Amino acid sequence: MAFIAESSLPLILVCFLSYNIYVLPSLCYSSSPPEFTLDSLRIALEKQEDFIIFSLIERARYPYNYPVYETSSMANRNRSFVEIYVRQTEAIESKFGRYQNPEELPFFPGDAHPQLAPPHRFPQLLYPPAASVNASQSIWDMYFNDLLPLFTKKGYDGNYQQTAASDLICLQALSKRINSGRFVAELKFRDEPKSYLPAIHAKDSESLMRLLTSTSVEEAVVRRVFEKAKIFGQDVNLQKNSTEAKVEPSVVSMLYQQWVIPLTKRVEVDYLLRHSY
Numbered sequence: 588m589a590f591i592a593e594s595s596l597p598l599i600l601v602c603f604l605s606y607n608i609y610v611l612p613s614l615c616y617s618s619s620p621p622e623f624t625l626d627s628l629r630i631a632l633e634k635q636e637d638f639i640i641f642s643l644i645e646r647a648r649y650p651y652n653y654p655v656y657e658t659s660s661m662a663n664r665n666r667s668f669v670e671i672y673v674r675q676t677e678a679i680e681s682k683f684g685r686y687q688n689p690e691e692l693p694f695f696p697g698d699a700h701p702q703l704a705p706p707h708r709f710p711q712l713l714y715p716p717a718a719s720v721n722a723s724q725s726i727w728d729m730y731f732n733d734l735l736p737l738f739t740k741k742g743y744d745g746n747y748q749q750t751a752a753s754d755l756i757c758l759q760a761l762s763k764r765i766n767s768g769r770f771v772a773e774l775k776f777r778d779e780p781k782s783y784l785p786a787i788h789a790k791d792s793e794s795l796m797r798l799l800t801s802t803s804v805e806e807a808v809v810r811r812v813f814e815k816a817k818i819f820g821q822d823v824n825l826q827k828n829s830t831e832a833k834v835e836p837s838v839v840s841m842l843y844q845q846w847v848i849p850l851t852k853r854v855e856v857d858y859l860l861r862h863s864y
């Protein structure tokens with residue numbers, strides 16, 4: 588007994604400390620680690636493009652599979668198969684510590700469960716009252732209403748679990764990318780606080796949007812994802828040259844132009860509006 592009690596002490600202490608990191612704003616909002624800069628974040632966003640494109644390619648292996656999205660296909664008729672799949676998977680992943688990482692946000696935070704994972708002190712870069720800003724609902728709506736019909740073939744093949752699992756991977760990749768707008772905004776603010784403060788104090792979202800927009804960066808992102816989708820989506824066939832892309836590059840560039848970049852900017856603006864310096 589004495590052994591158990593003694594060995595539990597460090598764990599209790601760590602739990603207590605990590606609890607305080609999350610509840611005490613002054614402890615959370617620490618200076619960024621030296622390697623965390625706008626440039627390094629942009630490199631991370633660039634790498635995420637690969638994963639997003641491969642996730643779309645994986646989802647495109649299955650047809651649209653409409654029974655996954657209809658509440659009428661399910662016994663209780665309130666939630667679709669995919670929503671139940673996402674809720675239950677997030678609950679398990681939450682138990683195993685996925686959402687301890689501030690870069691990860693669940694689509695259904697209400698279903699969070701007690702943690703099994705050992706506590707870890709992730710760098711707390713975000714300003715706590717603004718850290719919960721997210722575009723999860725818009726990402727969910729955009730993915731199912733707009734994007735999915737653009738890159739999947741009509742029809743169904745019964746691979747419903749595989750379809751829902753691929754959807755969740757796409758959703759999580761998009762969520763991480765778009766909600767990283769919180770980190771981008773924080774770093775932009777730290778780089779040039781004097782430029783941002785008047786608009787933050789005036790709660791002027793239009794000026795904030797203007798300040799954080801870099802048209803040349805956006806154009807480069809859109810061009811790059813088009814080229815990546817062209818390369819990643821090729822079939823390697825030793826007999827003949829295949830021309831059909833697994834996911835149309837124009838769909839990927841449109842995804843970024845119409846949704847990913849605008850939603851990231853929305854997150855950036857909303858994050859800064861919640862800042863009270």
Ligand SMILES: O=C(O)C(=O)C[C@]1(C(=O)O)C=C[C@@H](O)C=C1
Nearest residue numbers: 771799800801804805808848851
């Ligand atoms: O790289 C930045 O500065 C960002 O804010 C990210 C991002 C993007 O979503 O790719 C968004 C807004 C900028 O206009 C340029 C690019």
